[in-house]
Amino acid sequence: MLTLKGRRGDVEFRVVDITRPRPDWLLQKTRGTTALPILETADGHILKESLVILQYLEDVFPERPVAQRDPYRRAVENMLTWLEREFCTQGYIWVMNQDLAGRDALRVGMLKQYARLNELLLEHASSGPFLFEQFGWAEAVFTPFFMRFWFLDYYEDFELPNEEKYARVRQWVDACVTHPAAQQVTKEEVVKLYYDYAKGAGNGALLPGRRQSSFTFEPDWRARPWPPKDKYGHSATDEELGL
Amino acid sequence: MLTLKGRRGDVEFRVVDITRPRPDWLLQKTRGTTALPILETADGHILKESLVILQYLEDVFPERPVAQRDPYRRAVENMLTWLEREFCTQGYIWVMNQDLAGRDALRVGMLKQYARLNELLLEHASSGPFLFEQFGWAEAVFTPFFMRFWFLDYYEDFELPNEEKYARVRQWVDACVTHPAAQQVTKEEVVKLYYDYAKGAGNGALLPGRRQSSFTFEPDWRARPWPPKDKYGHSATDEELGL
Numbered sequence: 511m512l513t514l515k516g517r518r519g520d521v522e523f524r525v526v527d528i529t530r531p532r533p534d535w536l537l538q539k540t541r542g543t544t545a546l547p548i549l550e551t552a553d554g555h556i557l558k559e560s561l562v563i564l565q566y567l568e569d570v571f572p573e574r575p576v577a578q579r580d581p582y583r584r585a586v587e588n589m590l591t592w593l594e595r596e597f598c599t600q601g602y603i604w605v606m607n608q609d610l611a612g613r614d615a616l617r618v619g620m621l622k623q624y625a626r627l628n629e630l631l632l633e634h635a636s637s638g639p640f641l642f643e644q645f646g647w648a649e650a651v652f653t654p655f656f657m658r659f660w661f662l663d664y665y666e667d668f669e670l671p672n673e674e675k676y677a678r679v680r681q682w683v684d685a686c687v688t689h690p691a692a693q694q695v696t697k698e699e700v701v702k703l704y705y706d707y708a709k710g711a712g713n714g715a716l717l718p719g720r721r722q723s724s725f726t727f728e729p730d731w732r733a734r735p736w737p738p739k740d741k742y743g744h745s746a747t748d749e750e751l752g753l
Numbered sequence: 754m755l756t757l758k759g760r761r762g763d764v765e766f767r768v769v770d771i772t773r774p775r776p777d778w779l780l781q782k783t784r785g786t787t788a789l790p791i792l793e794t795a796d797g798h799i800l801k802e803s804l805v806i807l808q809y810l811e812d813v814f815p816e817r818p819v820a821q822r823d824p825y826r827r828a829v830e831n832m833l834t835w836l837e838r839e840f841c842t843q844g845y846i847w848v849m850n851q852d853l854a855g856r857d858a859l860r861v862g863m864l865k866q867y868a869r870l871n872e873l874l875l876e877h878a879s880s881g882p883f884l885f886e887q888f889g890w891a892e893a894v895f896t897p898f899f900m901r902f903w904f905l906d907y908y909e910d911f912e913l914p915n916e917e918k919y920a921r922v923r924q925w926v927d928a929c930v931t932h933p934a935a936q937q938v939t940k941e942e943v944v945k946l947y948y949d950y951a952k953g954a955g956n957g958a959l960l961p962g963r964r965q966s967s968f969t970f971e972p973d974w975r976a977r978p979w980p981p982k983d984k985y986g987h988s989a990t991d992e993e994l995g996l
Contacts, residue, residue, distance in 0.1 A: 542875065555825055558888035562831040581812035582798055588805040595838065633784065 511567050511650050513691040521549075521567075528714035529723040536701075547717045561591075564650060577647040586634045590641060591647040593630070594655070597623045601659045604666060608710045610742045617668065624670060627652075628679040638678060639645045639685035645692075653686040658704075660697040665708040698736070705737040705751060717745070722753035729753065754810050754893050756934040758817045764792075764810075771957035774964035787956075804834075807893060820890040829877045833884060833891040834858070836873070840866045844902045847909060851953045853985045859909065867913060871897075871922040881921060882928035888935075896929040901947075903940040908951040908984045941979070948994060949978040960988070965996035972996065 512518045526536065532544050539556050540548055549557045549566065557563050568577050578584040600623050604616040635641045641648045657728030662668035670676045670683075686692060705724040711717045714725045724737070738744055755761045775787050792800045792809065800806050806940065811820050821827040843866050846860040880885045880992055883929050884891045905911035913919045913926075929935060948967040954960045957968045967980070977995030980986055 551825060553825075557825075557828045558832060559835050562828050562835060565831060567825050567827040569827060581809050582794060582796075582800075584812060585800045585805050585809040588808055589801060592802050592805060 511564050511576060514576050514650065515571045515644065517571050527727050529726045536570040561651065576650060578642065583642065587641060587646065587648050590627070590630050592649050593626055598655050601655060601662060605661050605704065605707050606710050613666070620662070620666050620668065620690055623673055624679050627682070631678045631682055636678070638681045640682070642714060645686070645689045649689070650684050652741060653692045655696050656683045656687050657692070660700045661708060664701045664739060699731050702731040702734055702737060705746065708741040709745060720748055722748050724753070726749060726753065754819060757819050757888065758814045760814050770970050772969045800872045804894065819893060821885065826885065830884060830891050831970065833873050835896050836854065836869055841898050844898065844905060848904050848950050849953050849955060852951050856909070863905070863911065867922050868918055870925070871919055872920045873900045874925055879921070883925070888929070888932045892929050892932070896935045899926045899930050900935070901943060904947040904951060907944045907982060917934065930968050942974050943979055945974040945980060948989065951984040952953050952988060963991055965991050967994060967996070969996065
């Protein structure tokens with residue numbers, strides 16, 4: 511969102527190590543909650559929830575609008591955005607699943623989510639690649655998950671089937687993840703950091719027998735080997751993960 | 754929303770009997786989906802999802818703003834609105850529960866939802882009764898559920914405990930449901946129509962041994978007796994329900 515607006519430098523980023531207890535300065539700002547991201551405004555107010563923060567940035571930096579301004583177009587955008595929560599939940603439930611027998615049903619559930627996106631895109635933007643002329647609000651909302659869900663490609667061998675009912679959403683995903691404003695994260699980083707999610711441990715929690723979370727800052731993910739792809743049959747040690 | 758804007762007459766309402774298959778004219782408009790409400794715009798576009806429709810009405814009738822216009826105030830409103838989906842889901846899961854043993858956990862879950870609202874209201878609007886000066890966007894989003902959840906009062910003996918941690922949200926709920934713009938629905942109507950939800954049948958589905966759904970238009974709910982409160986121990990017949 512900030513890159514699209516040419517405002518990346520107007521917000522100071524602090525990356526938080528989620529494998530450690532939240533520092534006091536952060537807990538004071540959040541009044542005790544641990545969910546991230548949060549945004550501190552210039553006058554010291556704290557905002558929570560990614561979509562709330564996105565809307566705030568859209569409102570305080572209105573010069574290059576990312577969201578639609580026409581009421582009907584905005585409603586179309588909002589109908590697509592509405593699907594983000596279930597889409598996101600489904601992907602996280604799947605990557606964290608540890609029961610091999612449940613895998614097929616989770617794949618089917620994930621495909622259903624993509625099919626819903628496909629339908630809505632076909633109905634409102636059949637030619638594509640984006641919902642409207644440019645990478646906009648809906649793309650800003652979904653792209654982080656399209657990139658995050660590289661963990662499904664890697665740990666669950668998930669790929670969108672080469673079928674007509676996913677053709678339009680495939681075009682959208684490809685256009686989103688290759689857009690110049692969306693190059694902050696790589697598949698390698700996602701796959702290495704999210705190994706512990708693939709083994710069922712979220713939010714920097716520590717798995718049995720391990721001393722380090724895959725989310726740790728040290729050693730840096732670039733210095734580690736790619737984790738084993740087999741999440742159901744094998745539990746990697748710290749050493750195997752280069753931790 | 755329309756009443757707040759003095760625009761109730763600008764939208765034609767058609768109430769749909771959800772106990773029957775959706776009529777063809779409706780399915781043509783929705784392209785086959787059955788979820789309601791939908792809104793047809795003046796130029797024939799179809800919008801789905803309540804919050805999308807609310808935002809569209811806010812945008813096309815901007816003269817009496819209901820949502821906040823200042824970016825920070827709007828973000829506060831959006832943080833509260835963000836809680837609506839889980840709040841709503843929790844209430845529906847509880848009313849549809851048929852397992853007496855699960856009831857206490859569901860009550861605890863519902864109370865947690867109210868406690869979250871209480872915290873956010875205390876943080877941003879400690880004096881009340883509304884989030885800002887007047888009944889606004891957050892109130893328009895939550896009030897229908899505060900009224901709908903009268904089914905929990907009736908079928909689950911739910912009431913907010915008289916404790917400090919619910920005091921602010923109780924004040925909010927009271928101010929919302931007694932507001933002049935929120936008088937389209939009564940507790941009696943909610944309780945009578947939602948009897949079948951309380952017995953586990955949603956969306957106008959028919960329960961075993963019954964010929965009529967409690968959502969039917971005929972006989973009118975006003976002509977029926979109040980349903981039995983005991984949802985776990987007894988299944989009322991059509992006759993008992995005045996159907």
